[in-house]
Amino acid sequence: MSGGAISEDGGELLAKLNAAPRGDFIAMLxxxxxxxxxxxxxxxxxxxxxxxxxxxxxxxxxxxxxxxxQQLALVRAHPELVGKAALAGDLTPESLDEQGRAGLAHCSPEEFAQLRDLNAAYSARFGWPFILAVRGPRGTGLTRGQIIAALERRLHNPDDVEFAECLRQIHRIAEIRLNPKFGFEPALGNAVWDWCEALAAHSEPEWAAKGQLTATYLTDAHRACAHDIQSWMLDCGFDDVAIDAVGNVVGLYHGSDPQARRLLTGSHYDTVRNSGKYDGRIGILIPMVCV
Structure with missing residues (x-):
């Protein structure tokens, strides 16, 4: 599995950036x-x-x-989602593309009214616009429902937590904008995301019916996760993978020197009730992509 190196053109762009005078460098970015x-x-x-x-x-x-x-000025430089700049056609090409991919230009009257009211409440609460990388973790675009849910949820954050989240979202937006310039596709990151989504599909029935994730120890949902992880480990190139009697998925990668010292990593893939998708599981999936 490739990590997704930058393209040949991307390598040339990086060389040009390294050699560029200050003004040209700024213009290129x-x-x-x-x-x-x-x-x-x-x-x-x-x-x-x-x-x-x-x-x-x-x-x-x-x-x-x-x-x-200066950080606050950066945050305030961003437009509201479906805000005045969007309605007036004054978005930057990058913002226009991103909001378009998320389908924000096709909001229903009810969605538009909800976003307008939430934007107003958010601005009154924090004093800056709500910022979200609307192209999402895979760069393909969040749904309007996901965007509205994020806005509703983040309205309740403490000021410092929300300000830090805005900066994090800004860097994510910048990353999404940079990657295509360099012909870069984050294949390993996408794989981890896809695995998390696939594991999250295994939830105990009473929780799945409510749209919630629960896979407690040795339930059918937990066992299904084990079999998925075992299969993915083999796909990643582990030499030996087995599920033991108590549900541990044990993968062994020999490498080029079977006598070399071993690095041990481990985490859990069971969940608490109504859990998130990543806690514990990321600690399994990241070592997998390293192999």
């Missing part, structure tokens, strides 16, 4: 961060970048090391 060229300007000082990941980290660092007022 225009639109990555909404109306905020100062981020690229500060990242220019951190060249050269050995990889796309190094460039992303430099941009994140530029924001992290900025003062709160």
């Amino acid at each position: 225009a639109g990555v961060y909404e109306h905020s060229p100062w981020i690229a300007e500060r990242a220019w000082d951190l060249r050269p970048f050995a990889s796309l990941a190094a460039l992303k980290q430099a941009l994140v660092r530029a924001v992290r090391e900025a003062g709160h007022e």
Whole structure:
């Protein structure tokens, strides 16, 4: 399984960025961060970048090391979802594409009214616009229902938690905008996401009926997860994989030297009642993609 290296054209772009004068560098990254060229300007000082990941980290660092007022200006530079800028046709090309992929241009009257009211409540509550990477974890777009649910949920966050979440979403938006410029597809990250989604389909019936995830120890849902994980481990290249008598999925990768010292990792794939999709399971899936 490939991690998704940047394309040949992406490698050339990285070389050009490393060699570019400050003004050209800023212009080449225009639109990555909404109306905020100062981020690229500060990242220019951190060249050269050995990889796309190094460039992303430099941009994140530029924001992290900025003062709160500049970070707040960055947050406020973003448009509301289906807000005044969208209705007036004043979105940047990047924002227009992202909101379009999420189907926000096709809101029903009820959805539009709900988003308008939620945006107003959010702005009054925090003093900045609600920010969400509406293209979602796979870059294909969240549904309007998912967007509305996220807005409703985050309205109840403490101010500092929500501000940090806005910055995290901004960096996610920037990453989604950068990847195609470099011909990069995050194959391993997508695999982990898909595995989490597949495991979340195994939920005990009474909880599944409510749209909730519960897979407690040695239930049918738990056993189904074990068989999926076993199959994926084999696909990843583990040499030996077995499910033991108490439900542990044990995978062994020999590597090129069977006598080498072994690294042991482990986590749980059972859940509490009405759980999230990632707790525990990420600790299994990340080592799998490393193999």
